[in-house]
Amino acid sequence: MRILVLIVIGLLLYMIINNLFRKKDRLESPEELGKMVRCKYCELHILEQESVESADDYFCSQAHLELEAKQKK
Numbered sequence: 389m390r391i392l393v394l395i396v397i398g399l400l401l402y403m404i405i406n407n408l409f410r411k412k413d414r415l416e417s418p419e420e421l422g423k424m425v426r427c428k429y430c431e432l433h434i435l436e437q438e439s440v441e442s443a444d445d446y447f448c449s450q451a452h453l454e455l456e457a458k459q460k461k
């Protein structure tokens with residue numbers, strides 16, 4: 389009898405976790421979040437909306453934009 393209760397609890401937990409993961413996947417799908425771009429300085433992938441844009445290049449932060457600009461000189 390105790391095993392049956394454990395199985396039921398296990399199944400419920402599995403369903404809850406599965407549901408949570410599915411919701412998370414949907415929220416984090418690239419189509420909903422937007423375009424991914426690459427920082428020209430460190431090559432980190434970031435969202436276009438969170439990136440710093442300079443001419444045709446993207447940067448993960450203002451600091452990397454400035455570092456890349458310094459390297460050019």
Ligand SMILES: [Zn+2]
Nearest residue numbers: 427430448452
């Ligand atoms: Zn960077």
